[in-house]
Amino acid sequence: MMSALSKKLKAWPVWMLMGILVVALLAVGAGRQSGPLTQEDRIDNVTQRLACPTCDGESVYVSQAPASQNIRNEVARQVASGQRTDDEIVAFIESSFGGQVLLVPRATGLDALIWVLPIAVLVCCTAGLALTFRRWKREQGGQASDADRALVAQLLELDTDPTDSL
Amino acid sequence: MLAVAGVSGSLGRAALLVGLVGAVFGMFASVMGTRQHDEKVLRLVPRFATLCVIATVGAFVCMEYAMITRDFSLAYIQKVGSKSTPALYNFTAVWSALEGSILMWMLILAVCTVIIAWKYRNRLIDPLVGWAMATMFFVCTFFFILTLGPANPFGKGAAGVLDGPGPNPLLQNHILVLFHPPILYVGYVGMTIPFAFAIGALITGRLGEGWLLETRRWALFSWGFLTFGIILGGWWSYEVLGWSGVWAWDPVENASFIPWLTGTAYIHSVLVQERRGMLRVWNLSLLIATFSLTILGTFLTRSGVLNSVHAFSDSDIGPYLLTFFGVIVLVSVGLIGWRGEKLRSPGTIDSPISREGAFLANNVLFGVFAFVVLLGTVFPLIVEALQNRQLIVGEPFFDQLATPIGITLLVLMCIAPVLPWRKASGELLRQRLFWPAWAGIAAVVMSLGVGAVGLAPLLTFTLGGFAAGAALRQLALATRRQGLRGLVGRANGGMVVHIGVIIIAVALAASNSYTRSQEITLTVGKPAQYGGHSFEFVRFVEEKDDRRISVKAEIIVDGGGTYAPAIQKFTNMGQNIGTPSVKSMFTKDIYLTLQPPVKVSTDTAKIKVFIKPLMMWLWIGGGLMGVGTVLAAFPGSRRKPTDPVSAPIAQEASV
Numbered sequence: 001m002m003s004a005l006s007k008k009l010k011a012w013p014v015w016m017l018m019g020i021l022v023v024a025l026l027a028v029g030a031g032r033q034s035g036p037l038t039q040e041d042r043i044d045n046v047t048q049r050l051a052c053p054t055c056d057g058e059s060v061y062v063s064q065a066p067a068s069q070n071i072r073n074e075v076a077r078q079v080a081s082g083q084r085t086d087d088e089i090v091a092f093i094e095s096s097f098g099g100q101v102l103l104v105p106r107a108t109g110l111d112a113l114i115w116v117l118p119i120a121v122l123v124c125c126t127a128g129l130a131l132t133f134r135r136w137k138r139e140q141g142g143q144a145s146d147a148d149r150a151l152v153a154q155l156l157e158l159d160t161d162p163t164d165s166l
Numbered sequence: 167m168l169a170v171a172g173v174s175g176s177l178g179r180a181a182l183l184v185g186l187v188g189a190v191f192g193m194f195a196s197v198m199g200t201r202q203h204d205e206k207v208l209r210l211v212p213r214f215a216t217l218c219v220i221a222t223v224g225a226f227v228c229m230e231y232a233m234i235t236r237d238f239s240l241a242y243i244q245k246v247g248s249k250s251t252p253a254l255y256n257f258t259a260v261w262s263a264l265e266g267s268i269l270m271w272m273l274i275l276a277v278c279t280v281i282i283a284w285k286y287r288n289r290l291i292d293p294l295v296g297w298a299m300a301t302m303f304f305v306c307t308f309f310f311i312l313t314l315g316p317a318n319p320f321g322k323g324a325a326g327v328l329d330g331p332g333p334n335p336l337l338q339n340h341i342l343v344l345f346h347p348p349i350l351y352v353g354y355v356g357m358t359i360p361f362a363f364a365i366g367a368l369i370t371g372r373l374g375e376g377w378l379l380e381t382r383r384w385a386l387f388s389w390g391f392l393t394f395g396i397i398l399g400g401w402w403s404y405e406v407l408g409w410s411g412v413w414a415w416d417p418v419e420n421a422s423f424i425p426w427l428t429g430t431a432y433i434h435s436v437l438v439q440e441r442r443g444m445l446r447v448w449n450l451s452l453l454i455a456t457f458s459l460t461i462l463g464t465f466l467t468r469s470g471v472l473n474s475v476h477a478f479s480d481s482d483i484g485p486y487l488l489t490f491f492g493v494i495v496l497v498s499v500g501l502i503g504w505r506g507e508k509l510r511s512p513g514t515i516d517s518p519i520s521r522e523g524a525f526l527a528n529n530v531l532f533g534v535f536a537f538v539v540l541l542g543t544v545f546p547l548i549v550e551a552l553q554n555r556q557l558i559v560g561e562p563f564f565d566q567l568a569t570p571i572g573i574t575l576l577v578l579m580c581i582a583p584v585l586p587w588r589k590a591s592g593e594l595l596r597q598r599l600f601w602p603a604w605a606g607i608a609a610v611v612m613s614l615g616v617g618a619v620g621l622a623p624l625l626t627f628t629l630g631g632f633a634a635g636a637a638l639r640q641l642a643l644a645t646r647r648q649g650l651r652g653l654v655g656r657a658n659g660g661m662v663v664h665i666g667v668i669i670i671a672v673a674l675a676a677s678n679s680y681t682r683s684q685e686i687t688l689t690v691g692k693p694a695q696y697g698g699h700s701f702e703f704v705r706f707v708e709e710k711d712d713r714r715i716s717v718k719a720e721i722i723v724d725g726g727g728t729y730a731p732a733i734q735k736f737t738n739m740g741q742n743i744g745t746p747s748v749k750s751m752f753t754k755d756i757y758l759t760l761q762p763p764v765k766v767s768t769d770t771a772k773i774k775v776f777i778k779p780l781m782m783w784l785w786i787g788g789g790l791m792g793v794g795t796v797l798a799a800f801p802g803s804r805r806k807p808t809d810p811v812s813a814p815i816a817q818e819a820s821v
Contacts, residue, residue, distance in 0.1 A: 064408065110552060
């Protein structure tokens with residue numbers, strides 16, 4: 001059996017303290033700086049968001065095709081000049097290279113479906129599961145309706161005769 | 167297309183025809199024998215299966231023979247054969263394009279069919295087995311038709327061709343080409359077996375108690391191969407592609423991942439069925455979904471509607487696969503509608519805070535995950551069909567959605583292992599989760615200590631520690647009770663798999679978030695520093711043979727070993743292939759690639775250095791998943807496999 005001390009140790013207040021501790025630690029970690037990004041890191045970040053124009057579905061970061069090499073060089077120039085942020089570089093590449101270079105669908109028009117549908121499916125599945133649990137709970141509760149009790153009582157009454165004779 | 171050539175071509179095609187006949191007869195024998203309870207007819211079933219497998223092995227041998235003897239009268243050899251391909255890669259070239267890989271699929275399918283037919287030959291009189299065999303033969307028939315029609319590997323090629331380009335350079339560059347495709351295919355094709363039993367169960371309207379365990383074991387077997395195949399694929403990508411990643415959410419990768427997700431959902435929720443007799447129809451649906459998704463994935467990636475690094479050239483295989491997919495889905499849905507009620511179990515699940523509840527939450531998450539991956543994969547098709555414009559859905563989309571789903575799954579992995587069946591109280595959870603939670607706190611403290619930043623990776627490390635604590639607690643309790651047997655069985659082996667998954671999650675979070683890279687131009691005699699490591703360029707080494715020119719840059723890392731990233735130019739393809747060189751350590755990998763343009767005459771080399779933390783743990787975690795799967799496949803000590811397990815549970819316990 002569990003000792004009283006162990007029981008006290010594992011009670012709600014201790015758990016609350018543990019929760020606060022974790023949140024504090026995560027906040028420290030999420031807030032602190034990761035050290036300055038090198039230009040190369042920035043180039044990697046930007047090229048991961050751009051699609052290689054000549055290959056199928058690869059990012060500029062992954063692809064070794066010459067067309068990707070061109071885009072990478074342009075991104076490198078932009079990063080080196082230090083004028084634009086990552087987002088601005090992506091927008092610049094999109095406008096100057098044309099065609100489909102974005103790897104992430106936008107959240108407008110038909111494309112928004114790709115963001116909305118997963119959430120819709122998650123909500124539907126969770127709601128479905130919750131409803132099923134409610135139904136299951138009702139089914140369990142329903143075992144003791146008045147009609148059931150009456151039936152049981154009736155059967156118990158019928159049952160008394162043979163037991164009396166024993 | 168239909169004309170054949172050469173001795174091996176004619177023989178191979180004849181063998182496939184024999185196989186088709188065997189499969190069709192096998193299907194009829196199974197159906198007739200089952201319907202008329204005719205043991206004599208049923209006894210023929212294993213023989214037809216044997217005929218199929220002999221025919222398929224014969225066809226495969228013919229293909230290999232044609233490949234090895236460079237029989238350029240065949241169109242397929244003209245496409246992927248070359249006199250200069252080394253023996254090993256020439257052997258594997260058989261599955262380097264569409265027709266040959268369908269032939270390999272057929273081979274594995276025929277082997278599965280014959281194993282099932284002979285293993286259960288004495289129980290064929292059981293209608294469930296009879297219908298399962300009929301289903302296996304039906305799938306075989308379809309694939310034989312593919313190899314005889316749209317994916318004919320023995321078609322006659324143009325006259326006068328004396329040499330070919332050989333397989334894609336990426337497929338003659340690394341030994342894993344010998345392992346990754348066949349292992350992955352065993353995973354794919356193996357899913358046919360549980361699917362066949364699911365169809366058998368639906369047609370007969372009963373679940374024959376022992377068959378549940380058999381089906382689960384076959385599903386676990388295929389799932390294990392699928393897992394292993396996917397991990398090997400990641401390793402291959404890492405070793406060969408030169409962008410230092412393991413997974414690019416490429417359509418073909420997704421096509422293997424989607425059935426893996428639904429299969430994973432199944433191997434969890436089937437435990438509810440084993441224990442409580444519930445979720446029968448749901449589990450059958452998951453098996454059917456898993457199998458049909460392998461077919462849909464093959465359609466998406468092999469018909470040319472989607473393209474990827476893995477894609478083969480266009481062919482007219484698409485309509486066949488799509489029709490087959492449609493037939494499977496319609497028949498399955500029809501059967502579920504017709505028989506589902508009969509299989510439904512009476513019990514209820516008492517509380518969402520229970521082992522059963524956790525498995526259902528798991529199913530929701532894996533279902534949504536599978537949906538997300540499928541949606542992202544087919545979304546470009548939808549947009550093109552509706553608005554006639556090109557759209558690319560790439561890595562960032564999948565990463566953005568996979569991260570929260572993965573973290574939620576980790577939360578579930580923290581709690582679920584300690585949950586009892588039926589119902590758990592808050593107090594029980596506080597007791598059982600106390601030390602695992604401290605493992606999580608220890609993990610976050612340690613991560614902060616070594617300088618980790620960012621919310622998502624830190625959350626992954628914290629939950630990873632917590633979940634590993636929960637899994638280890640379970641294993642510790644089981645081994646204390648039963649000694650080493652406490653590591654065996656589905657629950658305990660499953661915990662070993664969990665630890666493998668957690669290690670992979672932590673390694674992925676660390677390597678995705680903290681990879682740093684830098685291009686460095688090195689000059690002979692002048693070592694350069696990056697990320698606390700020194701790199702010294704020694705020399706270029708040039709190698710030439712019939713098929714390629716390779717330039718290696720020898721680089722001494724940290725004054726110790728020599729690493730040699732290379733660029734190869736395959737003369738037949740004119741394509742440059744970079745080959746990275748990796749120094750693996752327990753804490754991090756140093757991944758070197760040689761950057762073009764390379765001027766061998768000079769004494770400078772431009773390299774790109776990636777420093778990737780914890781990469782080695784991906785492979786360690788993968789290995790642990792494999793070990794855990796094998797442990798889970800052995801029956802645990804609690805219950806004999808022949809005991810009925812899915813009998814309805816008495817109701818009084820839940821009142």
